[in-house]
Amino acid sequence: MTIRQFLLWTQHDSAGRRAEAASALARAYLYGGLDPEARWEAKTAVTALLDDASPLVRRALAEAFANAAGAPRPVVVALAQDVPEIAALVLARSPVLSDADLVDCAAIGEEPARLAVAGRPSLSPMVCGALAEIAGPAALRALAANPGAAITLGSLMRMVERHGGDGALREALLARPDLPLDVRQAVTAELARSLSAFVVGCGWLSAERGERVAREARERTTLGLAEGAAQEERRRLVAYLRRHGQLTAGLILRAMLSRQMAFTETAFADLSGLPGERVAALLHDGRGQGFPALYRRAGLPAALEPAFAAAMSAWREEADGLAAEAGPALSRRMIERAATACAGLPFAESHAIVALLNRFEAEAARDEARLVARTLADEAAVAAVLESIPAALIESYRQDRIRIAA
Structure with missing residues (x-):
């Protein structure tokens, strides 16, 4: 069949036949091995079909050209700007x-067009950035779940800023193995905010208590993220916290009381502007003479300085092996030392600090x-298993072990 015969066929009254x-x-x-003249005629014919009033015809073109690297570019570009169900076919795949x-x-x-673009097998940072700025939650979820999407740090942050309240988007972002710590x-902050709004909206907690619960949960998660992180990631995390007003004295005190000295050093370095090595030396100075100057330079509340100094002193003792405790949880011994240091302060200065330390102690106790x-429970389970074993079998096993040892 010649190209001219195809053209006659495209004039049929039935939209199905034209398609x-x-x-x-x-x-x-694409595949007919046409000579140059016939190929030109075919290209002209498919271009003219873009004006067909029936979407069936244009959809047929989109389906045929969607995966083809040799498809005529003007036709594909025009199809990409057609109605959503047609445009999505080429936007999702066309090379x-x-x-x-x-x-x-x-x-x-x-x-729907943005959703199709977000699901392409490979996406450049430029395209990802555009979607981060304009796409809705559904397209951003597809983008976050796309392993071939080269999403920059700025674009990821923009996605969270615009639609961080969408739970499915948060889940898709957290599933990315390369997601930066900040x-x-x-x-995490968006999740805490959403949970706080939910419980307050349900009337389960007051707005003030909901905010406190969300903040403390966010702080615990923050330190969990920071634990074991690389130094550069930890610096970026601290810088993010400071920009967003989350690098509070309470968070830094929690880090210190949890023995997370790497995070504590990074926080003091960011707030004081001193090099990390200098900050570490001042914090770990056994005489404690440099800590007051470092604390004041960091601009932290003066009322909390005794608690920080006492906690740091207790940590140095633990580090020297005098009262070592294992694990990343809050240290009750350090909390007690900090509370004792604040006991002599005027009530107006100490009540909020003591209340904070009491909450820390309750959390540590739990x-x-x-x-x-x-x-x-584990010991009880082991005991139950042992009790279910016949005594004769245990004795036989013991005798076998004795013979093997002999």
């Missing part, structure tokens, strides 16, 4: 479209209780 002709003409252009085409279609298209913290309960 069949469009599909056949597109395949002939002909450039980054500029994709950004333009995402900017002027509807959400972005993970931003997602953590210890959970650990003990799990240990007792």
Whole structure:
């Protein structure tokens, strides 16, 4: 069949027959081995079919050209700007479209078009950045779940800023294996905010208590993220916390009382502007002479200085092996030392500090209780298994072990 015969077929009254002709003409252009003149005629014909009033015809062209690297670029670009169900076919797969085409279609298209772009096998930072700025939650979820998307730190942060309240988006972001620590913290903060709003909205907690619970949960998660992180990641995390007003004296005190000295040093270095090595030397100075100057330079509340100094002194003793305790949880011994240091302060200055330390102590006690309960449960389970074994079998096993040892 010649190209001119295909053209006659495309003039049929039935939209279905015209769509069949469009599909056949597109395949002939791509795979028919046409000579230059016939190829030009075929290209002209499929371009003219873009004006067909029936979406069936244009959809047939989109399906034929979606995966083809040899598809005529003007036709593919036009199809990418068609109605959403047609545009999505080429936006999702066409290798002909450039980054500029994709950004333009995402900017002027509807959400289904952005969703199609977000799911492409490979996406450049430029396209990801455009989607981060304009796409809705559904497209951003697809983008976050796309392992071939090269999303920059700035774009990830923008996604959280715009739609961090969407739970499915948070889940998709947290599932990314390469998610930077500061972005993970931003997602955590959004989760804490959403949970606080939920419990307050349900009337389960007052607004003030909901905010406190959310803040303390966020702080615990922050220190969990920071634990074991690389130095550069930890610096970025601390810088993010400071920019967003989350690098509070309470968080730094919690880090110190949890023995997370790497985070504590990074926080003091960021607040004081001193090099990390200098900060570490001042914090770990056994005489404690440099700590007051470091504390004041960091701009932390003067009322909390005795608590910090006492906690640091207790930590130095633990580090020297005088009263070592294992684990990353809050140290009750350090909390007690800090509370004792604040006992002589005027009530107006100490009541908020003591209340904070009391909450820390309650949290530490609960953590210890959970650990003990799990240990007792494990021991009980082992004992139950042993009791279920016949005594004769145990004795036989013991005698076999004696013979082997002999």
